[in-house]
Amino acid sequence: MKRPLQPSVPTAGPLFAVAAVTLIAATYGLARLGYGLFLPAFSASFELTPAVGGLLSSGASVIYCVSAGLGFAYAPRHPRLMTILAGSTAALGSAGIAAAPSTGFFTAAVLLAGMGAGFASPALVELVQRNTKPFHAAKRQSVVNSGTGFGVVAAGLLALLLGPAWRLAWVLIAVIAVAGMIGVLLGDASRNRGNAGLQNDAEGANGNDDAGQRQRGGSQQRGLGLAALKWPLAAAFIYGIGCAAVWVYGRTLLEDQGGMPVALSAGAWIALGVGGAAAVLTAPWLARHSIRLTWPVTVLATAAATAGMALAPGSTGISFAAAALFGLAYTAATSVLIIWATATASSSAAGTSALFISLILGQAAGAALTGALIEASGFGLTFAVAAAACGISAAGAIARTQNQHTSEDGGLRVARSDAAS
Incomplete structure (x- = not known):
């Protein structure tokens, strides 16, 4: 059989x-x-x-x-x-x-x-x-x-x-x-079962000849998979620049510009965390829809939260709502990065590492740029620029995925070998 x-x-x-x-x-x-x-x-x-x-x-x-x-x-x-x-x-x-x-x-x-x-x-x-x-x-x-x-x-x-x-x-x-x-x-x-058992299952699924072909071409496939991440890497880096404003200077904005006491600004960060935890509710939606939809939606929501926090830092209600939206959008966006890596790279773990490194490097660069811009122009313009950076990340992702097919699970379709068809 x-x-x-x-x-x-x-x-x-x-x-x-x-x-x-x-x-x-x-x-x-x-x-x-x-x-x-x-x-x-x-x-x-x-x-x-x-x-x-x-x-x-x-x-x-x-x-x-x-x-x-x-x-x-x-x-x-x-x-x-x-x-x-x-x-x-x-x-x-x-x-x-x-x-x-x-x-x-x-x-x-x-x-x-x-x-x-x-x-x-x-x-x-x-x-x-x-x-x-x-x-x-x-x-x-x-x-x-x-x-x-x-x-x-x-x-x-x-x-x-x-x-x-x-x-x-x-x-x-x-x-x-x-x-x-x-x-x-x-x-x-x-x-x-270990790696050996998982590898044997994969070989059984496609036949021994296909398994041997994959072993001989494994490094080449991995390289092609990671090369395909160049646009997700760029999107993650630019997004990191944009979201750094809230992560690094959000509490400073609320306390210095909005006059919030320390305990209340900490409460805003709890609201941010609640929003992030609530991102678990977006999991079915993220899994059902394509990345060319889920990435722009989550990133633009991050932009809206960033701008909203800067518009009314003295309003407890608006600030807490903006913080919660930021936590929800940011966590959902990082989930999209994981799905993007899984759908695009030959190794889900390696692809996720690459995208998260790009995101953190973007945040590091964004922290420095945001700090300099705050000193030069104030919080309002700085947070507007940060929101615009998120918008650029969303627009770039839409442009690069517009002509790509979507897979049944909502991710980008991964190129498959002839032997697997």
Whole structure:
């Protein structure tokens, strides 16, 4: 009897999905983005001038790119190892922050904690692919990616509730990172099969001759897949420039221009996190529609939130609504990047790493440009320029995908070999 034409895919249970969301929440929303929320408390305990705090934030972005680069190289074959590195670096770094006796020790711990996010995304993209039926993969990728919003909410609540007891907060962050990592490893239904079993299924699906052809041309296919990411890379970089204004200077805008007290501006960031968490509700829509629709919609929503926050920074209602919209749009847009990488690159994990590195590099460049423009022209014009950058990213994506077909799951159609047809 012939083997089935579709390879068997192990399906992970609810533990895996919950743990994956938890790990993203811990590595992104807490260990990485939590730094900014706790910066006032950190500055009171260590010798952190605004310049030093900014340099440390930039250094964390560079370290993120290093770990994401390692994920780019190793996650396609060793996603469980990358998962261990994600959880352990985030946990050890967070524990180091909690125990830091000096500024130097604290700086090293912050950089270590920030590495976890770079490892986490490519590792979980690969594990979701291995543990999910193909027609559900895009939806589950978006659900897992929404963990960033849950983490931002948790970080805001910890900052408000614990206040000066920030060391305890970072102990809890370390515990959450370990729990998420262990849950993912235990919930991984493909762990007993390994790469060899998955490769055998793929070979059985297309025949031994096709398998040999793929092995001989594997590196060439991978190169072509990554080359196809040049336009998504550009879109991600420009989007990073545009969304940096809110991420880096949003709270400063609300406090300096809007006169919000610190507690209220922290509340706005909780609203941002709630919006990010609510992005889980967009997962079915993102999976059903094409990237030439979902990318412009999410990016233009980010632009609207950026402009809205600058228009009325003194209005609590408008500011909270704009923050929530920004969190929703940003998280959904990063989910689109994952779907885009999955549909375009020969390796979902490697493609995701490349797009997220481009996004973070764009944010780093955008932070510097935004800061200079604020000093020269003020917040209003600067946030308008940031919103316009998001618009450019959306327009460019529409132009490049206009003539491309869409696949059944709503992503861009991937070129297939003749042997697979």
